[in-house]
Amino acid sequence: MIRLPLVLFFSAALFAIGVYGVLARRNAVLVLMSIELMLNAVNVNLVAFSQVWQETAQTGQVLGSQALAGQVFALFVITVAAAEVGIGLAIVILIFRNRETINIDEVNLLKW
Amino acid sequence: MTLQEVIFAVLGLVGIGAALRLVTARNVVHAALYLVVALATVAGVYLLLAAEFVAWVQILIYVGAIVVLLLFSLMLTRAPIGREALDNQQRGISAVVGVIVLAGLVFLIQDAFAGSPPLVLQRARTAPIGVELFSTFVLPFEVVSYLLLAALVGAIVLARRDES
Numbered sequence: 001m002i003r004l005p006l007v008l009f010f011s012a013a014l015f016a017i018g019v020y021g022v023l024a025r026r027n028a029v030l031v032l033m034s035i036e037l038m039l040n041a042v043n044v045n046l047v048a049f050s051q052v053w054q055e056t057a058q059t060g061q062v063l064g065s066q067a068l069a070g071q072v073f074a075l076f077v078i079t080v081a082a083a084e085v086g087i088g089l090a091i092v093i094l095i096f097r098n099r100e101t102i103n104i105d106e107v108n109l110l111k112w
Numbered sequence: 113m114t115l116q117e118v119i120f121a122v123l124g125l126v127g128i129g130a131a132l133r134l135v136t137a138r139n140v141v142h143a144a145l146y147l148v149v150a151l152a153t154v155a156g157v158y159l160l161l162a163a164e165f166v167a168w169v170q171i172l173i174y175v176g177a178i179v180v181l182l183l184f185s186l187m188l189t190r191a192p193i194g195r196e197a198l199d200n201q202q203r204g205i206s207a208v209v210g211v212i213v214l215a216g217l218v219f220l221i222q223d224a225f226a227g228s229p230p231l232v233l234q235r236a237r238t239a240p241i242g243v244e245l246f247s248t249f250v251l252p253f254e255v256v257s258y259l260l261l262a263a264l265v266g267a268i269v270l271a272r273r274d275e276s
Binding site: 001002003004005006007008009010012013014015016017018019020021023024025026027029030032033034036037040043044047048050051052054055058066068069071072074075076078079080081082083084085086087089090091092093094096100101102105 | 114116117120121124127128131132134135140143144147150151154157158160161162163165166169170173174177178181182184185186188189190191192197198199200202203205206207209210211213214217218221222225226228230231232233234236240241244245248249252253256259260262263264266267268270271
């Protein structure tokens with residue numbers, strides 16, 4: 001037995017720390033790591049609510065086939081995060097090759 | 113507090129501590145290692161929530177693949193040491209934004225779920241998840257595999273050196 005708000009508080013804390021990391025870091029790889037933290041916070045929420053639905057599925061309020069939707073969504077989010085990191089790191093390496101820096105405040109070619 | 117809640121509290125505190133060290137670390141490699149700790153505690157939380165398959169996928173993909181990818185890109189780029197080199201000038205205002213986000217979420221959660229009964233955990237076996245994935249969610253599954261293929265090709269095209 002576990003209280004749902006406890007899990008949601010953990011996820012909210014991870015998300016807020018990720019927000020701080022994205023805003024405060026200037027190294028592009030560290031920004032990507034903070035984005036991973038935020039994606040993980042979302043996944044924790046999805047798995048927790050999947051537990052809620054599995055419980056309600058037993059009383060018949062939710063279709064049995066929907067009970068595991070949260071976990072399947074978490075798997076999709078993990079896949080998309082992997083794709084995002086692959087592309088992001090390729091772009092980071094390309095920027096480093098051209099500009100000799102990956103500080104995102106120094107890459108301002110498109111800034112008006 | 114039940115035993116599960118105690119274990120969850122320990123895992124959660126370790127995870128939040130590692131995440132905090134991740135966003136404040138002075139050395140990028142240390143930050144990557146703290147990311148491993150944070151991701152592993154999240155996998156522990158999945159196990160505690162009886163989501164076994166998602167937990168092992170988390171270990172395989174995140175700890176096994178993504179962190180290695182991040183470490184490789186840290187090796188290929190210059191990794192300076194020190195807070196001034198890794199953080200920008202907006203640390204204070206970022207902390208304020210983070211605290212505001214946390215306060216808003218905590219208020220919403222408290223408002224919506226404070227009186228909800230505790231979860232009696234149901235074990236989710238892997239077989240029903242696979243059946244779900246290939247019946248109800250087969251279209252999103254195909255779309256995601258196409259996205260992965262496109263990302264793979266795109267990453268190779270971007271990172272390749274031009275021979276000309």
